Amino acid sequence: MIKPLLQNPAIQRIAAPLSLGLLLLLVWQLSFQQMNIPVYIVPKPSDIAMSMINQSGLLFGSLWVTLKITMLAFACAVIIGTLVAFVFVQSRVLEACFMPYAILFQVTPIVAIAPLVIIWIQNTTLALVVCAMLVAIFPILTNTTLGLRSVNKGLLNLFQINKASRWQILMRLRVPNALPYFFGGLRISCGLALIGAVVSEFVAGAGGTSAGLAYQILQAGFQLDLPLMFAALFLITCTGLGLFVVMSLLSRIFLNKWHESEQV
Template sequence: MTKPLLSRPKFQRIAAPLVVGIILLLAWELAFRELNVPIYLVPKPSDIAQAFMQYGGMLFGSLWVTLKITLLAFALAILIGTLVSFLFVQSRVIEACFMPYAILFQVTPIVAIAPLIIIWIQNTTLALVVCAMLVAIFPVLTNTTMGLRSVNPGLLNLFQINKANRWQILMKLRVPNALPYFFSGLRISCGLALIGAVVAEFVAGTGGTSAGLAYQILQAGFQLNLPLMFAALFLITCTGLVLFIAMSMISTAFLRKWHESEMS
């Protein structure tokens, strides 16, 4: 028997947040109209929509600049984080020597080291990519390393009894076992790459035709143009949500046929 549309889990996951969001936006609009809240304090959703119509071309141009930095940093984080985790799993000594430095980069605020990176790297775009990559790399590195190490001891013994070499154990046992951990790291890292890109743009203060969304937020703040500021913030939030959904879809596509976390 076919389930009613409202009782389907996929429909609930999509429809329920949308309904709640629409209710909150309506409450925001009506309450602020009734209370006559000044636009220079907090704009109404209708004011933000008007800012989108007025500054849409500029905002989406800035979004592309920020998104380009985010995707480049995310790709670098995946590549470097995965390669380093492969190295760590080969030797506990190597992991013990270098993991503390990875943690050191993670716990150091990017705002504190971004000015140094921007001074050392003359190319502004490359400097922003490096800053964002440093923020995004840690979840990929730690999750992948954990997945590569969390193999079944019986299966590992079976591979060793059959005289499998390190490469065969890595590619045929450790990597498939690490995929759920790896994709979990990607879902976290994609958002951190966006955060790192925006924070690095704030620190760099880049302007002109190459300005990202962070620059638009700064300029809107200086001009007390809060609808424009909220519109830029909304674009950043939507971009992070789209990246997370894309990583979740990729994870489901790889894991749904064999891993219990996605089979349902």
């Protein structure tokens, strides 16, 4: 019963990295316990777990703030990036005019843009959402544009011969063809939205009820509370992993029955 389960590729993809992670945590715990390394230098996994339990209210409240900013930024990036990609595929001139500016925003570090955005936008939450969106929008825009353009020339000629309108070509040919590219962009963009939210929180330094996990990391660093810092980092990592898994599941749901990229 157990052996066939272990031979299942889906189970192996989950069990293999999970087993390795548990082994590394065990080595970390035992080796640091034997060497008596102080907790204010590098905490043991047990110290991090105790900090997460004792500070659960603070940590999960901050996690909700960071997650809210991430999801709002990600949603805005998906909507705006997809709509702009639809415009670009209809006009090479517009794409040539505006794509360099999209690249300019992508290659400019968010830590250089965030102070300006925070000054210009008085609402702190909205400013953080805008900063995170600027980080996350580029993969959606470029991947979707590439997918919309990468249609089979024969199929495109067939649509044109049958006098299909631009709307029909877009919705019945270009959009289905772009879905694998779009979901690839989602998997990249969700992580970038989280990174943008955390970096923006670092720059803003917003405390109080609107304090995210980045603020808790800063405070823990000032107080040399490394278990709390590692606990906040762990929650950020788990959030990023969870977002990636959700996007992968969505890709599997929409593409599994017809596209080779999701077929086992």
